Amino acid sequence: MQEKNRGLALFTLLVFVFLLGPLVIISFTSFEPGTVLKFPPEGFSWRWYENIFEVKMFMTTFGTSMFVSLVGNLLALLLGVPAAYALSRFQFKGKGLLNAVFISPVLIPGIVMGFAMLKYVIITYNLPIYAGLLIGHTVIMLPFIIRVVASSLSNFDFAIEEAALSLGAGKVETFFKVVLPNIRSGIIAAILIAFLESFNNVDISVFMTGPGVSTLPIQMLTYVENNFDPTIAALSVLLMIITAILMFIIERMMGLSYFTKR
Amino acid sequence: MKNKGMYLLLLPGVLFLTLFLVIPIVMTIASTFYQEGSFTVQGYFTFLTDPYNLKILWTTLRVSLVTTIACILLGFPAAYYISKLGARKKGILLALAIFPLLTSSVVRSFSWMIILGKKGLLNSSLLSIGLIEKPLEILYTPTAMMIGLIHLFLPLIIITLVGVMENIDPDLLKAAESLGASRFTAFRQVILPLSMPGLIIGSILVFVGSLTAYTTPALLGGKQGVISTFLYQNAITLNDWHMASVIATIMIVITFVVIGLMNKIATKLNPKG
Amino acid sequence: MALLTLENVSVAYDNQYILKDFNLNIEKGQLISLLGPSGCGKTTTLRLIAGFLEAKDGRFLFDGKDYTRVPVNKRNFGFVFQSYALFPHMSVFDNVAFGLRLRKVSETEVKQRVEQILDVVSLGGFEKRFPKELSGGQRQRVAIARALVIQPDLLLFDEPLSNLDANLRVNMRVEIRRIQQELGITTVYVSHDQEECFSISDRVAIMNKGVIEQLDDPATIFKYPKTEFIARFIGFNNFITFGERTEQDGEIELRVGGHRFAATHNPGTANAQAKKCAMRPDDLIVTTEAQADLETNRLPGTVKISTFLGRSYQYVVETDLGDFTVNQEMETPYKSGQTVHLLFPKDKMVLVD
Numbered sequence: 001m002q003e004k005n006r007g008l009a010l011f012t013l014l015v016f017v018f019l020l021g022p023l024v025i026i027s028f029t030s031f032e033p034g035t036v037l038k039f040p041p042e043g044f045s046w047r048w049y050e051n052i053f054e055v056k057m058f059m060t061t062f063g064t065s066m067f068v069s070l071v072g073n074l075l076a077l078l079l080g081v082p083a084a085y086a087l088s089r090f091q092f093k094g095k096g097l098l099n100a101v102f103i104s105p106v107l108i109p110g111i112v113m114g115f116a117m118l119k120y121v122i123i124t125y126n127l128p129i130y131a132g133l134l135i136g137h138t139v140i141m142l143p144f145i146i147r148v149v150a151s152s153l154s155n156f157d158f159a160i161e162e163a164a165l166s167l168g169a170g171k172v173e174t175f176f177k178v179v180l181p182n183i184r185s186g187i188i189a190a191i192l193i194a195f196l197e198s199f200n201n202v203d204i205s206v207f208m209t210g211p212g213v214s215t216l217p218i219q220m221l222t223y224v225e226n227n228f229d230p231t232i233a234a235l236s237v238l239l240m241i242i243t244a245i246l247m248f249i250i251e252r253m254m255g256l257s258y259f260t261k262r
Numbered sequence: 263m264k265n266k267g268m269y270l271l272l273l274p275g276v277l278f279l280t281l282f283l284v285i286p287i288v289m290t291i292a293s294t295f296y297q298e299g300s301f302t303v304q305g306y307f308t309f310l311t312d313p314y315n316l317k318i319l320w321t322t323l324r325v326s327l328v329t330t331i332a333c334i335l336l337g338f339p340a341a342y343y344i345s346k347l348g349a350r351k352k353g354i355l356l357a358l359a360i361f362p363l364l365t366s367s368v369v370r371s372f373s374w375m376i377i378l379g380k381k382g383l384l385n386s387s388l389l390s391i392g393l394i395e396k397p398l399e400i401l402y403t404p405t406a407m408m409i410g411l412i413h414l415f416l417p418l419i420i421i422t423l424v425g426v427m428e429n430i431d432p433d434l435l436k437a438a439e440s441l442g443a444s445r446f447t448a449f450r451q452v453i454l455p456l457s458m459p460g461l462i463i464g465s466i467l468v469f470v471g472s473l474t475a476y477t478t479p480a481l482l483g484g485k486q487g488v489i490s491t492f493l494y495q496n497a498i499t500l501n502d503w504h505m506a507s508v509i510a511t512i513m514i515v516i517t518f519v520v521i522g523l524m525n526k527i528a529t530k531l532n533p534k535g
Numbered sequence: 536m537a538l539l540t541l542e543n544v545s546v547a548y549d550n551q552y553i554l555k556d557f558n559l560n561i562e563k564g565q566l567i568s569l570l571g572p573s574g575c576g577k578t579t580t581l582r583l584i585a586g587f588l589e590a591k592d593g594r595f596l597f598d599g600k601d602y603t604r605v606p607v608n609k610r611n612f613g614f615v616f617q618s619y620a621l622f623p624h625m626s627v628f629d630n631v632a633f634g635l636r637l638r639k640v641s642e643t644e645v646k647q648r649v650e651q652i653l654d655v656v657s658l659g660g661f662e663k664r665f666p667k668e669l670s671g672g673q674r675q676r677v678a679i680a681r682a683l684v685i686q687p688d689l690l691l692f693d694e695p696l697s698n699l700d701a702n703l704r705v706n707m708r709v710e711i712r713r714i715q716q717e718l719g720i721t722t723v724y725v726s727h728d729q730e731e732c733f734s735i736s737d738r739v740a741i742m743n744k745g746v747i748e749q750l751d752d753p754a755t756i757f758k759y760p761k762t763e764f765i766a767r768f769i770g771f772n773n774f775i776t777f778g779e780r781t782e783q784d785g786e787i788e789l790r791v792g793g794h795r796f797a798a799t800h801n802p803g804t805a806n807a808q809a810k811k812c813a814m815r816p817d818d819l820i821v822t823t824e825a826q827a828d829l830e831t832n833r834l835p836g837t838v839k840i841s842t843f844l845g846r847s848y849q850y851v852v853e854t855d856l857g858d859f860t861v862n863q864e865m866e867t868p869y870k871s872g873q874t875v876h877l878l879f880p881k882d883k884m885v886l887v888d
Binding site for chain 1: 267271274275276278279280282287289290337340342344355357360361364365369370374377379381383413416417420470474476477481490494497498503510513514518521
Binding site: 157159160162163164165166167168169170173178181182 | 585586587607608609610611612613614616618620621622623624633634637638681682685
């Protein structure tokens with residue numbers, strides 16, 4: 001018995017080395033003082049970290065990514081929270097169909113969505129590419145918001161809404177005073193998860209780029225195709241740190257069970 | 263049960279998705295059947311008879327299949343081990359598994375570029391040990407894509423499977439053992455069948471994900487195309503919108519067929535509990 | 536004039552009628568219970584009064600005004616939920632103050648009234664606690680305080696005690712009745728527990744399948760249930776269905792299968808043609824001596840089962856009119872198979888529909 005367990009433990013260890021090793025390697029290479037990516041690095045230097053801030057395109061696209069992911073998030077909240085509420089609270093015909101529609105952005109290949117949106121939204125309505133980016137990211141964030149908020153509401157005792165009404169509160173007032181405060185952590189988790197999905201997204205953003213408009217991941221892609229220096233490694237490390245922080249906050253808000261439930 | 267307000271709550275979201283997602287997709291699919299004003303399936307005919315295109319389809323399928331199988335082989339045992347750990351260790355390992363999932367695919371694929379390149383980590387180590395004489399050309403091949411995709415989707419399989427296995431009543435294993443089953447038999451006859459629905463769902467997610475992934479093939483695949491990069495090429499580089507729409511439609515069809523299959527299998531396996 | 540009137544009210548869900556042409560009048564200051572099994576429509580009626588449901592037809596009149604279309608939050612009725620429905624993110628104080636603050640009451644007055652009402656429900660000093668720190672009984676009292684503090688025109692209870700354990704239930708219902716009488720507040724109380732309703736109500740409406748089968752004070756219902764359904768619900772388990780009924784000398788004469796029974800009139804019998812009688816196990820008498828001067832209300836039978844209940848013995852006696860259950864205190868019990876005579880006192884025979 002012990003043998004089997006030790007073998008399995010070793011196997012699992014190797015799997016995790018495989019999973020995390022490359023990320024560790026990339027972290028080390030980011031400190032390489034020379035211009036060629038190599039591992040192990042031949043020294044230690046912050047040079048490439050400084051370089052990030054000097055490449056103008058990184059700064060601009062970082063700003064674009066942040067703007068799109070935050071504003072899109074807000075839009076997704078405005079569209080998604082009421083929808084999640086309605087889906088949790090009421091029973092009605094066609095609920096299954098609506099659920100399918102709301103989850104469709106997750107099922108349809110991102111590349112296909114980006115293409116379809118480019119062709120039939122940007123070009124058809126003659127919208128600026130920035131708008132396309134915003135719309136596209138809102139579309140991919142919407143299912144995450146709805147799913148996480150609906151999940152928070154699944155354990156909600158809606159009787160307290162009726163209690164508030166019986167005491168004289170209006171419907172909207174009840175939502176803000178009684179429902180929202182109790183799903184606060186769920187909403188924060190939803191915002192963070194959606195943000196990460198949007199910020200890291202490539203499949204949709206790749207079609208929604210134009211002169212002067214691009215997102216950070218796309219810019220990184222372009223950079224890598226032309227330069228193979230440790231700047232990307234440094235940038236990757238910074239992004240991983242941000243991811244880790246956000247993940248920590250998500251865990252505090254909702255626990256990581258969100259990811260294991262399917 | 264006042265329903266009037268309810269529709270108002272759902273309307274904005276539904277409208278938004280219909281306008282900006284459903285209609286564009288439907289139009290994309292529809293446009294493939296119209297060329298020069300008349301209904302035709304010529305586009306598909308052209309696509310499916312070109313050997314170059316078929317090679318791309320085949321490469322995509324091949325890569326996705328290998329990725330899925332590898333993910334199962336690597337992920338299942340790891341998930342089983344994790345699911346049997348105590349809460350604290352399990353939490354830490356799960357967090358470590360989830361972390362790569364939340365990292366950008368660009369970062370993850372890029373890390374493999376460092377490892378698999380001609381002057382990359384793998385080659386320099388193998389060369390210095392003396393296992394090979396000249397650097398292996400892994401980068402920019404389907405093999406590199408597979409490695410990258412396995413790395414991309416393995417966390418997904420592990421997490422899905424751990425979730426499924428956690429729901430298996432631990433008393434079942436004990437019952438089997440008390441009836442005389444060895445650890446291995448109990449595993450084979452209890453854990454395996456009960457994890458099957460979750461395994462299937464996880465595999466399909468990996469398979470569909472690999473089929474339609476863009477970043478990893480773009481960075482690691484080089485000129486060896488898969489459908490997603492091919493779609494991009496046709497749309498942006500070659501400006502052949504019609505062909506791009508055809509490709510897009512084929513991708514949608516494959517995705518939905520595979521997902522439909524998953525639903526069928528999942529419901530068939532559900533009564534087994 | 537009644538304070539509250541439901542007039543020909545119908546409530547349907549998905550084309551299934553739960554209440555149809557339903558009528559109910561409630562006087563001011565009374566505690567009236569709606570009692571019945573699940574699905575009888577009592578909760579639907581309560582929620583209709585509260586305003587959580589809309590009636591398909593009919594009117595709801597309150598204090599002379601038409602409240603049918605008045606929204607929930609404008610009715611000023613206090614509602615106490617089965618699950619208590621306390622706001623988990625607010626302290627006891629804030630929970631109770633919620634309704635007052637919506638009414639723009641000054642903070643000083645809020646403090647005074649909240650503290651006062653918490654004393655009334657014996658929760659003085661609990662202001663800063665949160666619902667999750669409280670026991671079931673304490674939460675229920677907070678829920679009651681919250682509903683009372685707004686000085687509602689009507690108090691509504693939806694099975695408030697069903698989630699509490701037995702001892703607590705008895706204590707709490709006494710408390711509720713005490714508070715209700717002290718404040719003189721009109722109250723509608725829903726429960727499926729007969730003992731609970733009978734012990735605290737001025738009047739009880741027994742409901743079955745969307746219809747009120749009897750509306751009377753508890754003592755009347757207890758002695759004279761109007762229908763078989765009600766009789767069974769409150770503990771009558773002996774029934775005889777007669778074939779003929781005639782009135783003679785101020786008494787009712789009933790016959791079936793060669794037997795003749797006499798019964799005195801029940802006050803307020805619903806149906807003047809009722810031919811079914813109900814009796815409690817405690818009201819029947821079982822004896823071995825044939826009482827020669829009693830030609831009526833007597834059945835010979837055989838003891839089928841004999842059970843010891845503590846204070847008395849319970850017998851199931853087989854007769855040619857069926858099995859009857861009778862409880863009787865005695866030193867030496869009858870044995871299975873023994874021949875006995877069942878006596879049915881004519882003032883204990885209750886005519887039911």
